[in-house]
Amino acid sequence: MKLLAAGILFIIGVYLVQARNVQSSGKTIYCYFESWTVYRPGNGKFDIEDIDPTLCTHVAFTFLGIQENGSISILDPWESDSDGLNGFQRFVNLKNQNPNLKVIVSMGGWNEMSEKYSEVVADATKRTVLKNEVLAFIQAHKFDGFDFDWEYPARRDSENPEDKQNFVLMLRELKAAFEPHGYILSAAVNGAKRNIDVSYDVPSLSEILDHINVMSYDFHGEFDDYVGHHTLLYSSAIDAEYNNSDWNINDGINYWLELGADPSKINLGIATYARTFTLEDASNTALYAPIKGGGTPGPYTRMDGVLGYNEICELYPNVADIYDADQKVYHKIVGDQWIGYENVASITTKVNYALSKNLGGFMVWSFDTDDFLGICGGGRYPLINAIKTTLATKN
Ligand SMILES: *[C@@H]1O[C@H](CO)[C@@H](O)[C@H](O)[C@H]1NC(C)=O
Ligand SMILES: *[C@@H]1O[C@H](CO)[C@@H](O)[C@H](O)[C@H]1NC(C)=O
16 A cells, blocks of 8 residues: 555656756647648547646647638637547647646648638738637637748749738737737747848837747658658758758757847757658669658558658567767658658757757747657657656756
8 A cells, every 4th residue: 555655746746847857948839730630540640638737838739721801710620629529628628737828829731732822811800800819719619829930922823022011011010919818829930041131121020929930840841852851950061062061950040049039049850750751763862862752651641751750669679770960850760751750869859959049949849740649658748748857857
């Protein structure tokens, strides 16, 4: 009996130490929930109750959409609304388990494209519609804030150069509406040096936003016609040969800082998913090797060119990691499949990097592709936990 009590006390103690470490590190761990993952099969099915509410300081529900008239669009009413699976409410309820947790709702994402956002922010009446609807939405559902993930101002299907300043107007109006309530305002932004000038007025964004979530991933992928790692921290000599010596996380973060971003507002993007390739010739596995296309889809994410860490560790538990000492990231090669991904070691490197730059913290895309079930032997959420444990050692 005494032994049992001691065991329970020990477990509570460990839990408190972990909880305190995230708090006292003072660093943000801002994690995104992809609401469509509730439809994945088998071990890939991820629902709100799979979120560990003590893992992150902030959690964001993705995504709300926008309509051309400035109104909010509920992209998946069945998953989100109270007459369906009630996702918004269940997400906000995570606060019941961790009152310090900040729950955010995020608008935008890749599939929303850019043009509707461009039209709304260019029109004062539509901006007011959006501001009023967002405020009413977060009040009605009791969120703590709003995240703007427009991909991207003045790019893709909007090439309006005024998007950059109109985005600032939109964010200023949201901020003014939020301030009396203390709501959080963040944005997810591009992390590649060459894409920053066209989309972002960095000093204004840094002044207005509480968090700048830099999407420091997707540098390479099946959208290229060659192999590359999507989360390379630095470039290597071969990148220079291809005029890509600035096409990496470090050059992107440095450029945000150089243009005047407050480092304490920057959250470094951490991807729990891989970008994968099918090699044209399985014997040429080098960076920039020609590809046939994206890698074979995984059983859960079911997309060409993408695999979750959970899929990789289930499918290929015994395939060695190959380290690129220049780019400071790992990949695996399985036949003609080239898999560029993050593991505990490369995430630890990125945490130390962020600390060396005095960044505010980390944004994680996303919960569902970490080994959230703990199937692969590293416990639940080994990647997101690697952020926490590395921070804890610095206290
Ligand atoms: C915008 O359009 C939608 C769909 O037609 C409509 O339901 C909504 O009320 C409109 N919003 C405003 C502010 O007029
Ligand atoms: C790199 O840039 C130089 C100068 O513009 C150009 O001559 C060369 O072809 C480029 N290399 C590649 C691989 O694109």
